[in-house]
Each structure stands twice: as structure tokens, then as C-alpha cells.
Amino acid sequence: MSPTPVLSSCVPFPIEERTLIDVTQKAKDWAIMHGAAMRSKANFSPDALNFAPFILTPSSFPRKEFEKAKELQTIINQLMHNVAHDEEFLTTTLAETIKVDEFTANLFNVYKKVLANGFGQQISLGLLRSDLMLETNCVQMLEKKKHTPCAYCCWKQVEINTIASGFGHLGPISKDIQSFVMVELGHADKLKNMPENTALSGLCGGMIKAWEVYGARKSVILFIIEDVSYNICDQRFHEFYIREQRPEIKVLRRTLTEVHKEGKLGPNKELFLGEYEVAVIYFRAGYEPDHYPTQDEWDARYMMECSRAIKCPSIHYHLAGTKKVQQALAQPEMLERFISDPEKIKAIGQIFTGLYSLDDSEAGNASYEMALKEPEKFVLKPQREGGGNNVYGVDIPDALRKMSRVERAAWILMDLIQPPISQGYMIRPGGKSPPEIVDLVSELGIFGVILGDVDNVICNYQAGHMLRTKLSTANEGGVAAGLGALDSPYLL
Ligand code: ADP
Ligand code: MG
Ligand code: MG
Missing domain, CATH: 3.30.1490.50 (Glutathione synthase lid domain)
Known part of the structure; x- marks a missing residue:
């Protein structure tokens, strides 16, 4: 196998030691003070935050592939919307899986029960995130000319998320930390290569639009949360953004257990939490077996699915985001069931590995x-x-x-997928000072927003991005899990 290509860095490395120590400390403070932070798992306190791990300077990413990913997002949104509304496809695709996977079977049961009893709401809100990595093996598919290594990369989809697609805040703020660092390092001229990121306004705009479509002046947006939210800043900044833009829209946060205790359906399938009618339910939890410790939480999920509230995601959207469905979609000719334009089929087909x-x-x-x-x-x-x-x-x-x-x-x-390597300084709480240069690989997430029912799409747009970067030796790079770090693309 040929050696893994290394992408060039956006500033010369190494950074001189005194400068590095100073800029790292400043950047850490900047991060905490702008909410690029999380609650610590090791030393948990509901009253304290640690900065989220981040890469000091942005990682290089080929501009062409970045633009292509953004352009394709609305087609991916429509694809997932169509898949979610194809009962026969979901049923046959998941048939074998639900025989042996209890959690997916439980989700599927909720779906079947809602299908049998009628959906209280035809409209779904999709806040999706398509995750991708550059694939260096595309080298073999391309003619080798005198290009930079990244000219040989093409991107492949890692997965598509239809539930709790996080980093709408941490994505954009990563660019802001790194812009601050670039200016501190005397590279203000390079900021033009760091693309703007509208993830927070785009995602929250989807929720606000859904609230408007629901059409009840005093109704609220409900965030379904875990018992403990470590990724609290990301969630809260969504809430704060909505409140700032639209002070009349109240946001409530409840666990599934609390919804079971407090929630009930009104005469027209309205979901009430105490005195509040819920217009939109945004799930930041509910994607893991642990989020349903008893039957109560499943009952709560079912009640919400039956309600008139617009769900993000509704149960069929949740099922459409399973890995099994992703695998089925990548089979030859499968896309033709959901997309009619051959050009679009070709473009989407190329992103599957x-x-x-x-x-x-x-x-x-x-x-x-x-x-x-x-x-x-x-x-x-x-x-x-x-x-x-x-x-x-x-x-x-x-x-x-x-x-x-x-x-x-x-x-x-x-x-x-075998991504190219980039180099950089990974800054984490309690990390070494000065930090060392390490080999890194990145995963780009592109956000998409789609709102509509089976026949009528009210809005469909691409909504910014997030970049997560991990050590090249690590298998996975979850930032909340402590393996990955916030990053943003530097377009080459
Ligand atoms: P999850 O839904 O749990 O995030 P993913 O499919 O995204 O599951 O896998 C988790 C992580 O594993 C990804 O973020 C990525 O770092 C790594 N990963 C997943 N699929 C691949 C792949 N095909 N090639 C390389 N790394 C992968
Ligand atoms: Mg993932
Ligand atoms: Mg996922």
C-alpha cells in the first residue's frame, strides 16, 4: 500500500515555543468564554464547564470536495425524506434486523403502532447531518499528475444522522476559535479560506419554521434531553438562539421520563406538558437503549409520535437513519426508487463506499x-x-x-475509508504544555434541513457544517466521548 498522503498545513509548523504557549492559553480562555465547552465526565458538576478539545489551527480540506458536499445536501435531504415515507421499503429493509436487534425492534413497534392508529401530524422536521471523510484510495481512480496529495481525494459518506445531529453551535464556534488564533499568529490574510458556517441559524431556523407551520401562538418547542447533558453548550446555544430571534417562543427541556410523567394528549392530539402546548419536539436524546430505562420512556415516545406536535425526527425519519437503511440504499439501482433524475442518482451513488x-x-x-x-x-x-x-x-x-x-x-x-493525514496541535483540558504536533484525520459533517409531509416539501436547504478531527491512530473521534476535537476546514 502506498503511504498515506499528508495534507499541507495552513501555517508553517512548528510554531515557536513561546508563541505557542501564549496562543494556546489565550485560545483555551477564548473557547470557555464563548461557550466552546462541555461538562466534564471525569469531574462532573452541573455548575462548571471545561473547554471542548480543539485543534489549534484549521485543517486543510480540498475546496472542490467541500463545495460538492454542500451542493449535494439538498438531494440527500430529499432522499431521506422519501425513504422515511416509504413504508414498504422500511419494513422489508429492517425485517431481518428487527428479529435480532431489540432496540431497532422497539422503534419499529412504535412506528407500526402509529401507522395502525394514524399519525397525529403528517409533517416531519429533518435536521440531518451527513458525515463524510476524504478517501485517499481515489488516487487509483484518477490519473496521477503533479498535484498536491489532496487533489487525489474524493469524499465518501460515513453515515447520515437523522436524530440528535449535534454541533450546530460547536461547528461554527470552532471556526471562530481558530480565526482568533490565526489573527493572533499574524495570518489574518488567510481567514478568507475559512468558509462561513451558518449551522446554528440554519438548524434553529428549521425549528422556528416548524413552530410557525404548527400555528399556535402560545405553543412551545420541547427539547428531549438525556438525564445528564454533557454537550450542554451545543444544546443551550440552540435554545438561546431561538429565544433571541423569537422571544415569544418558549423552549422547554425534558427527559423522556419527565414527558411520561407530565405529558398528556388533548382532544385534538395536542401534546400538553402542564399548561404548555408543544408545537415542535426536538430529540437530543432517544437514540440509545439507555435513554429508555423502562417501558415508561417507550410509552412517552409513542405518545409524542401520536401527537400533533411536529417531531424532529418523527419515528419514520429515525428509522430511515439506521445503518441498515444506509446499507440498503447503497445497493445497485436502489436509489432509482427514490430519485428520478439520473444525474442526481449518479452524484449520490458516487458518495457511497x-x-x-x-x-x-x-x-x-x-x-x-x-x-x-x-x-x-x-x-x-x-x-x-x-x-x-x-x-x-x-x-x-x-x-x-x-x-x-x-x-x-x-x-x-x-x-x-482511508483519509489523508493532516498535522496540527490538539488542545485538550489537562493536556501537555506546550502541545506537540500530531498526525490527524478529519470527518466533515454537512447539515441539512427539510420540513414537509409526504407530498409537499415546505423547505429544503443545506445548513452549514462541522469538522471533527481525531488522532490518525484512533478508530473513532467523538468529541463528547473525549476522542475527537473541534476543528474547521481551511479550503485549499
Ligand atoms: P455513529 O452513528 O455511532 O456516529 P458512525 O458510523 O459515524 O456511527 O461511526 C463512528 C465513527 O467511526 C465515525 O465518526 C468514524 O470516525 C468511524 N468510522 C465509521 N465508519 C467508518 C468507515 N467506513 N471508515 C473509517 N472510519 C469509519
Ligand atoms: Mg457518526
Ligand atoms: Mg450516527
Whole structure:
């Protein structure tokens, strides 16, 4: 295998030690003081924040691929909207998976029950995030000319999120931290290569629009939250933005357990929490089995799904975001079911990397054998969200051998994407001073907003981005999980 290409850095490295120590301390303070922060898992206090880990200077990203990702987002939004409304497709695609994956089965049961009893609301709000990585193996597909390494990269989709797509605040603020650092370092002239990021206003704009469409002057927006929100700044800045723009819209935060205790449906399926009628439900929790410790939380989810409130996501949108659905969509000719324009089908088809079913079928058994033979080429994924659930490379054979043929249907197999490396300083709470230069890889998320029902899309737009960067040796890079760091693209 050829060595991994290294993207050039936006400023000369290393940064002189005294300057580095000073600018790092300033940037940490800047981050805390502008809410680029999280609650600490190790030393939790509801009254304190740590700055979120960040990369000191922006990481290089090919402009062409960045623009392409932004352009494709509205097609991806429409695709997911169409998938979410295709009952037959969701049912057949998830049939084997729900036999063995209890959590997806529970979600699916909610869906079936709502289908049987009628949706209280036809309109859904999608606040989506399509995550992607640059793939250096595209080198082989392109003619090798005298280009910078990144000229050979093309991007591939890692996954699409339809629930709790976070970093609407931390995305834009990452650019602001790094802009501050670039100016401090005397590179104000380079700020023009750092693209603007409208994620927060775009996502909140979607919620406000949904509130308007619901059309009840005194109604509220409800955020469904975890028992403890570590990623509190990201959530609160959404709330504060909505309040600032529209002081008449109250935002409530409740766990699923609290909704079960306090919530009830009115005569026209209105969702009431005490005196408040809920217009929009924004799920920042509910994507993990732990968020449903008892049947009460499932009952709360079902009640909300039956209600007139506009859900972000509604249950069918949630199911459309499963890894199994992503895998099914990447199969030949599948996109034709959802998109009519051949140009768009071609464009979307190119972003999929190899995705394989592990069902107990001929194709599934062939992918099983393929994974055992060359495990280092793959990632094994269950139907879970929130990071930390996948199995990588050499660990795959053991994991697969422990499963029965039937159990494998709960998982999908995916080609391992091999991104180019960039270098930078990763700044984390309690980290070394001065920080050292490390090898990094990045994952770009593009936000999309779509609001509408099966026949009528009220709005569909691309809404900014976020960049997360991790050590090149780490499998996963969740920032809240402590592995990744906030970053923003420097377009080359
Ligand atoms: P989740 O829904 O839990 O975020 P992901 O599919 O995004 O699941 O996987 C988590 C992380 O694993 C990603 O952020 C990325 O760092 C890594 N990852 C996932 N799929 C791939 C892949 N095909 N190639 C390389 N890394 C991957
Ligand atoms: Mg996800
Ligand atoms: Mg992910």
C-alpha cells in the first residue's frame, strides 16, 4: 500500500515555543468564554464547564470536495425524506434486523403502532447531518499528475444522522476559535479560506419554521434531553438562539421520563406538558437503549409520535437513519426508487463506499467470508448511534464468530475509508504544555434541513457544517466521548 498522503498545513509548523504557549492559553480562555465547552465526565458538576478539545489551527480540506458536499445536501435531504415515507421499503429493509436487534425492534413497534392508529401530524422536521471523510484510495481512480496529495481525494459518506445531529453551535464556534488564533499568529490574510458556517441559524431556523407551520401562538418547542447533558453548550446555544430571534417562543427541556410523567394528549392530539402546548419536539436524546430505562420512556415516545406536535425526527425519519437503511440504499439501482433524475442518482451513488449486508442470505454470507478473509479493510457496525459501537479491522473476525447467522443481521459491514493525514496541535483540558504536533484525520459533517409531509416539501436547504478531527491512530473521534476535537476546514 502506498503511504498515506499528508495534507499541507495552513501555517508553517512548528510554531515557536513561546508563541505557542501564549496562543494556546489565550485560545483555551477564548473557547470557555464563548461557550466552546462541555461538562466534564471525569469531574462532573452541573455548575462548571471545561473547554471542548480543539485543534489549534484549521485543517486543510480540498475546496472542490467541500463545495460538492454542500451542493449535494439538498438531494440527500430529499432522499431521506422519501425513504422515511416509504413504508414498504422500511419494513422489508429492517425485517431481518428487527428479529435480532431489540432496540431497532422497539422503534419499529412504535412506528407500526402509529401507522395502525394514524399519525397525529403528517409533517416531519429533518435536521440531518451527513458525515463524510476524504478517501485517499481515489488516487487509483484518477490519473496521477503533479498535484498536491489532496487533489487525489474524493469524499465518501460515513453515515447520515437523522436524530440528535449535534454541533450546530460547536461547528461554527470552532471556526471562530481558530480565526482568533490565526489573527493572533499574524495570518489574518488567510481567514478568507475559512468558509462561513451558518449551522446554528440554519438548524434553529428549521425549528422556528416548524413552530410557525404548527400555528399556535402560545405553543412551545420541547427539547428531549438525556438525564445528564454533557454537550450542554451545543444544546443551550440552540435554545438561546431561538429565544433571541423569537422571544415569544418558549423552549422547554425534558427527559423522556419527565414527558411520561407530565405529558398528556388533548382532544385534538395536542401534546400538553402542564399548561404548555408543544408545537415542535426536538430529540437530543432517544437514540440509545439507555435513554429508555423502562417501558415508561417507550410509552412517552409513542405518545409524542401520536401527537400533533411536529417531531424532529418523527419515528419514520429515525428509522430511515439506521445503518441498515444506509446499507440498503447503497445497493445497485436502489436509489432509482427514490430519485428520478439520473444525474442526481449518479452524484449520490458516487458518495457511497462499499456497504454490505450480513443477513443470512447468499450475499450476506459472502460478505461474512470476505470480512473474515481481509478484516483490515472493513468496519463492522451495529444499529446504534452516538459513537463507540463499531468494531474495526482485526477485531472483526472474533466479533463475527461470536454471533449466530441470524444475529449477524443486526450488523452491517462497510469498507474502511482511508483519509489523508493532516498535522496540527490538539488542545485538550489537562493536556501537555506546550502541545506537540500530531498526525490527524478529519470527518466533515454537512447539515441539512427539510420540513414537509409526504407530498409537499415546505423547505429544503443545506445548513452549514462541522469538522471533527481525531488522532490518525484512533478508530473513532467523538468529541463528547473525549476522542475527537473541534476543528474547521481551511479550503485549499
Ligand atoms: P455513529 O452513528 O455511532 O456516529 P458512525 O458510523 O459515524 O456511527 O461511526 C463512528 C465513527 O467511526 C465515525 O465518526 C468514524 O470516525 C468511524 N468510522 C465509521 N465508519 C467508518 C468507515 N467506513 N471508515 C473509517 N472510519 C469509519
Ligand atoms: Mg450516527
Ligand atoms: Mg457518526
